Amino acid sequence: MHSHRATFATTAIACLVTLAGCGEPGDSAVNSASVGNFNAPTATTDATTGEGSRAYAMYCVGCHGSDGDGNGPAARFLRPRPRNFQRANFKFSSTRAGQLPMDEDLSRTITEGLKGTAMSGWKLLPPHTVTALVEHIKTFSTKWDGQARAIALPQDNDPYRTTPDKTQAIARGERIYHGYAACWMCHPSYISASAINRHLVALENPASDTFRDHLHQSVATPNTEGEVLFAPDFRRDFVRAGEDVASLYRSIAAGITGTAMPMWIDSMDVPKANASGQLVTPGDLWAMAYYVQSLIQQRPDRITADLSNQYTPRDRPQRILAPGETPTPPPQEPSAPTEEFLEDDEEETPQPSNSDHQTNHAAENGS
Secondary structure, three states, X not given: OHHHHHHHHHHHHHHHHHHHXXXXXXXXXXXXXXXXXXXXXXXXXXXXXXXXXXXXXXXXXXXXXXXXXXXXXXXXXXXXXXXXXXXXXXXXXXXXXXOOOOHHHHHHHHHHOOOOOOOOOOOOOOHHHHHHHHHHHXXXXXXXXXXXXXXXXXOOOOOOOOOOOOHHHXXXXXXXXXXXXXXXXXXXXXXXXXXXXXXXXXXXXXXXXXXXXXXXXXXXXXOOOOOEEEOOXXXXXXXXXXXXHHHHHHHHXXXXXXXXXXXXXXXXXXXXXXXXXEEEOOOHHHHHHHHHHHXXXXXXXXXXXXOHXXXXXXXXXXXXXXXXXXXXXXXXXXXXXXXXXXXXXXXXXXXXXXXXXXXXXXXXOOO
């Protein structure tokens, strides 16, 4: 009975989103012929007032709204909510957190979509239409007025790229994740408290006597728009902006605008206190990216009957908002369950290891 209701509700919402203008590019309402009706823009003005506005009305208005405020007809059914273009807080970019993204960042989001959300990837749109959409999106906020072209963060060379075996990178990433960046303050810890202390000490930090409650779960924090978000549990939750190492590196280095996920690019050059050499290097960003990817690869595609006893359903109801209503963060405990509907029954979960990794024990979010 519940499954039939869930199926009906899901189908109804999907129909609403499609009719409102948020269907997949291959849907009957948005076919290849309609895509081809747009003419390539000859200038920014043409892209903004012509093709961009027409493409936005056809593909985007159902979720993001005619005014770009993220309150389209389908928005109140969606979580996370559609982006509010008027505020121009774009989470996923290759620029520093808090800065406007590059055009290429917006184009990538339009083309690839955001996994685990209603933002589909519009791969069938021709490049000139994507460019026109980017220009039109920028008309919704005065933040873009007179802005020079954004500059991407510098990207340090991947020291592990040519090494087929990424074991060393993953081990180093685990150490940085738990012992230096302390990602477990928001994301889950994937090792025991005693193992965290070994990493802390190895990176010249004092061992901790206490750790937060629900150490192996995610923490909920409100974003700058008032919506409560949970830091991803990489073995459970979808990573929105790409699961390849380069995309993970970008998110860790640049941070996630409007959220608690900080920018790490400027914090990865730390010398040892009492000896020559580096304690933390820019290459450790890549190590964290490989470690986070190794966690993502442990996520099951689906929960089957033989796995169901390993997980506990999470009860996190989300009220449907009235038209035009904005979310209000509910009261939050210091620690809360993770966003998705799964969590481990076990407090500690063993990680893939190797002999070097084990000896290191004796010695990437977000967002």
